[in-house]
Amino acid sequence: MIDDHQEELAALHALDLLEGSEQAQFEAALARDPALRQRVAQLRAAAAALAHLAPPAEPPAGLREQILASAAAQPRTAPPAAAAPEAPQAAHISIFPVVIPWAAAACLALTAAWMTQLYFTGRTENELLVEQRRIAELGAQEAQNRIEAERIVRGRELEESRQQVAAADRRAADAAKQVAALTEKLNTEVDLARMKIATLASMLGNSPQALAVAVWDPEHQRGVLSVAKLPALAADKDYQLWIIDPEYTNPVNGGIFQVDPATGEGRYEFKGNRPVEQAAKFAVSLERKGGVPKAEGPIVLLSQ
Secondary structure, three states: OOOHHHHHHHHHHHOOOOOHHHHHHHHHHHHHOHHHHHHHHHHHHHHHHHOOOOOOOOOOOOHHHHHHHHHHHOOOOOOOOOOHHHHHHHHHHOOHHHHHHHHHHHHHHHHHHHHHHHHHHHHHHHHHHHHHHHHHHHHHHHHHHHHHHHHHHHHHHHHHHHHHHHHHHHHHHHHHHHHHHHHHHHHOOOOOOOOEEEEEEEOOOOOOOOEEEEEEEOOOOEEEEEEEOOOOOOOOEEEEEEEEOOOOOOOEEEEEEOOOOOOOOEEEEEOOOOOOOOOOEEEEEEEEOOOOOOOOOOEEEEEO
């Protein structure tokens, strides 16, 4: 570490004001201490810059004439050797060669310290600007990431909605195909000109795809029921068909049936337990095993 005394010697050495043994000792210290050499280099650079700090100045008007007149007025002969009173003035003037180097060294040290402070202040401000720019870039990137994430979420929600609509369309198309297939199958067995044909829609929330087609022959008092996608039955349950005739208070019992547990499909020939004058509607309910004389359970299929 450079102490105050070495700092002063370094300033004098930078101005080439050290002499004799003092200069030799300082140069030996320079050879041993890299930090001291670096400090001397800084002070030399500051001294070079110091010369450019003072503004140029013109000498006062008439200075040249005053100097020439003063020189002409001096006697050309040397003054007597016994001029003792002039000794104090000479001693007073001899102080300046000693004071001027130390003053210059102090100015050089102050200049070097000021330039060093400017350097570190500028570097700190530059680092602060770099950090502020980095924070701003991070904020912009974070905003861009948030926008991109929101766009992806919206895209996924839109795609899910499209997939749900497409699935609903496929289910509706499948149901229409099944009704068409059942109707076509029944057309080959009965004379449709005399028949009552009704489509039964699902009343089940958990099985909206369930459906049936009922064909009723009023002349022979019999019919055929074809069902699809009905839920499998428990061991103690049966499906029961009902024929709704406005002539009766209660629906006419059309009998019980079951479906294939794997596919939910079934085909059942039925007839009423009473004569049917007008088959206005058909219904299927879920009843206990063996059926009931009057509907008790929930309606699972109903025609329009």
